[in-house]
Amino acid sequence: MKSETINISILEDHQGIIDGYLFRLKEDAGLHIAGISRYGQELEPMLTANQTDLLILDMEVQISPSDSGIFPILQFLPELIKKHPNLVILVISMYSQIVLIEKLVELGVAGYIFKNDSEAIQHLAEIVVTLKNGGTYFSQGLFTKLRSLKTRSTSSLLSPRQLEALSLCVAFPDSTSDDLAIRLGVSSSTFRNTLSSAYERLGVHTRRAAIAYLQKLGLENPTSKF
Secondary structure, X not given: OOOOOEEEEEEOXXXXXXXXXXXXXXXXXXXXEEEEEOOHHHHHHHHHHOOOOEEEEOOOOEEEOOEEEEOOHHHHHHHHHHHOOOOEEEEEEOOOOHHHHHHHHHHOOOEEEEOOOHHHHHOHHHHHHHHHOOOOEEOHHHXXXXXXXXXXXXXXXXXXXXXXXXXXXXXXXXXXHHHHHHHHOOOHHHHHHHHHHHXXXXXXXXXXXXXXXXXHOOOOOOOOOO
8 A cells, every 4th residue: 555645844944954855855755845945934834835744944044035033933833833733843953952952842843853963864754754653753862861851750740540641642642532532441522631631731732742741751651551
């Protein structure tokens, strides 16, 4: 069976870097470049005009040809995710501030790669497929930093039922909420309400962000009963 095409849009202001992405991504016939923008103000129009499954973006792009200011991506992301809830976001940037990256993860970014991570860039097509299938990816050094963060105890944040619900999301990332509700033995509405309350406690907005939060804490599969 032919795999579903993954439509990719790119926000990046350096043509040489864009060319490198195109070279890596066009190696996979299942990937399609839907749009490319060099300026932040073009991002939303690009996503509106082109069906996009996954967005690759840099954190430091100019606002417009006439405005050399840096586009406020961090402030723009919550609204972007709200308008495009199924959009998978991969950041490829030189920024290494751990607090900034942690905030991006909380907002729902599925992956973060340093531009000088040559191994990750060489496997960009594989990473894109992994992210579209519900996985996460972080440059190796970054992943180590994220996992070493001193964070609040999950047990103090989540009720046992909320942790069970999120554990199911981790264990069965491709299952629908209705399917997971059956596994948990509750109604679909109860399951969704449980997830919503868990998101609120964790300070995230999407299932992907909640899973990334648990993975960051080393809780890829917090419970084995499922």
